[in-house]
Amino acid sequence: DGGITQSPKYLFRKEGQNVTLSCEQNLNHDAMYWYRQDPGQGLRLIYYSQIVNDFQKGDIAEGYSVSREKKESFPLTVTSAQKNPTAFYLCASSIDLIAGVEQFFGPGTRLTVL
């Protein structure tokens, strides 16, 4: 089955801790993305990557970090600097970064800070 997997589905974190969300795709897509979703605000772009070892900040990158060491993987770290990390996080991928191509989404990770 081709697709995008995210793990874990639910994640709980204590304040002050860093936590890493996993995203893997087997679609052979070059571009990958991380979004944050809050109720009533739609999706906001955190980071995106066009190719391995390259990534760009999105609209709300502060308090987050990413890496792209492999084409298939694009993990997101939520650091203690992120003031309000409780949210639903979605990973996506597309064939490339050319405008107009559709993105494919993973099932999401719900992060709750205790």
Added chain:
Amino acid sequence: AQSVTQLDSHVSVSEGTPVLLRCNYSSSYSPSLFWYVQHPNKGLQLLLKYTSAATLVKGINGFEAEFKKSETSFHLTKPSAHMSDAAEYFCVVSATQSGNTPLVFGKGTRLSVIA
């Protein structure tokens, strides 16, 4: 820069009646437009997309949307709502001539279907 406005945060219809979810966009270039659907605690699924071909676009599950450049609109419709259509719907814009531009999402419209 591009943006998208979904005119209703919540729409409620009875099962078997038509669905209309409204979307207006703004783009400096010829846009590509998408509608995605999200069921609770799930990822997003593409319903349909417009990329400068036919202005009336047919998607999955009986949905369709019409691109109207003069009105800068891309409204989503379905002739007859089904209970399984209850979900969050997102209108999305991407500019085709601005290089490496990620998608810009509207804030979503929650569709409720009443039995």
